[in-house]
Amino acid sequence: MDFSKYHALGNDYIVIDPNKTMFNLTKENIELVCHRNFGVGSDGILYGPIFEGNNIKLKILNPDGSEAEKSGNGIRIFSRYLLDQGYVDTTSFAIDTLGGQVHVTLLDPKGKLVKVDMGSVTFLSDSIPVAGKSREVVDEVLELDNRSVKITCVSIGNPHCVIAKNDISEELAKEYGPLIENHPMFPNRINLQLLKVIDRSNIQIEIWERGAGYTLASGSSSCAAASAAYKLGVVNSNLKVHMPGGSIDIDINPDGHVHMTGSVSSVYSGKFSEELWQNLMSR
Numbered sequence: 001m002d003f004s005k006y007h008a009l010g011n012d013y014i015v016i017d018p019n020k021t022m023f024n025l026t027k028e029n030i031e032l033v034c035h036r037n038f039g040v041g042s043d044g045i046l047y048g049p050i051f052e053g054n055n056i057k058l059k060i061l062n063p064d065g066s067e068a069e070k071s072g073n074g075i076r077i078f079s080r081y082l083l084d085q086g087y088v089d090t091t092s093f094a095i096d097t098l099g100g101q102v103h104v105t106l107l108d109p110k111g112k113l114v115k116v117d118m119g120s121v122t123f124l125s126d127s128i129p130v131a132g133k134s135r136e137v138v139d140e141v142l143e144l145d146n147r148s149v150k151i152t153c154v155s156i157g158n159p160h161c162v163i164a165k166n167d168i169s170e171e172l173a174k175e176y177g178p179l180i181e182n183h184p185m186f187p188n189r190i191n192l193q194l195l196k197v198i199d200r201s202n203i204q205i206e207i208w209e210r211g212a213g214y215t216l217a218s219g220s221s222s223c224a225a226a227s228a229a230y231k232l233g234v235v236n237s238n239l240k241v242h243m244p245g246g247s248i249d250i251d252i253n254p255d256g257h258v259h260m261t262g263s264v265s266s267v268y269s270g271k272f273s274e275e276l277w278q279n280l281m282s283r
């Protein structure tokens with residue numbers, strides 16, 4: 001077995017385990033493995049577990065080869081991988097990511113339902129980052145290709161830009177996505193969520209992910225959009241985030257920590273063909 005593939009609400013990831021498979025994490029290799037025509041195909045690679053003392057570290061790679069600080073669906077998937085491979089034998093453990101440590105609780109004996117304390121969010125421009133003077137970026141006007149949009153920006157370890165609209169669609173996410181992701185206001189690029197508030201306990205989002213493009217679901221996007229809606233005063237602290245691939249439950253605790261609960265599905269474990277493997281090893 002060289003890799004395992006899982007999805008969380010249609011957001012699919014390949015887990016490559018450095019304890020089992022030597023893999024050069026070059027931009028070209030990541031792009032090839034994630035490519036849906038020339039490789040295995042996925043919305044990213046989860047590279048781990050990397051053991052540092054007693055800690056378990058995870059690296060999250062986007063299909064364009066960039067490294068993400070956090071991924072909500074990625075963390076839930078990786079938690080199930082740790083259980084499937086016998087790396088953990090408790091229902092509660094921590095994982096270190098570039099965007100901080102997260103705390104996981106397996107709510108199902110097979111790891112099919114996972115809750116994660118994703119940490120706390122910030123709206124501060126310097127932390128996200130968003131260019132310009134130091135401020136909270138909440139309901140602020142951004143010029144976008146001859147249009148004005150209202151943005152609220154959030155970091156939950158990785159950066160997000162939320163745009164609330166009455167009508168949202170895949171087409172609109174694909175139109176706004178590249179413009180927002182690469183806008184000069186966002187020096188580290190950014191993930192986009194188009195947000196529609198259904199009622200105080202339900203929101204709907206369409207997502208464009210930094211380094212990945214349009215995806216069917218995103219855990220950190222769910223946390224970001226729910227936190228933005230809560231900050232704007234239009235939802236309660238416990239809510240459901242509906243996405244094209246399914247829904248995630250979000251609880252915003254009084255201490256500011258955001259808890260995300262959602263499913264994980266196993267797809268298959270596989271081996272790279274000798275031909276693809278030679279290709280990957282040669283660069």
Ligand SMILES: N[C@@H](CCC[C@H](N)C(=O)O)C(=O)O
Nearest residue numbers: 068071072073158218219220
């Ligand atoms: N799908 C993820 C987010 C993955 C990282 C993102 N593309 C970024 O670059 O920040 C999720 O479920 O959170």
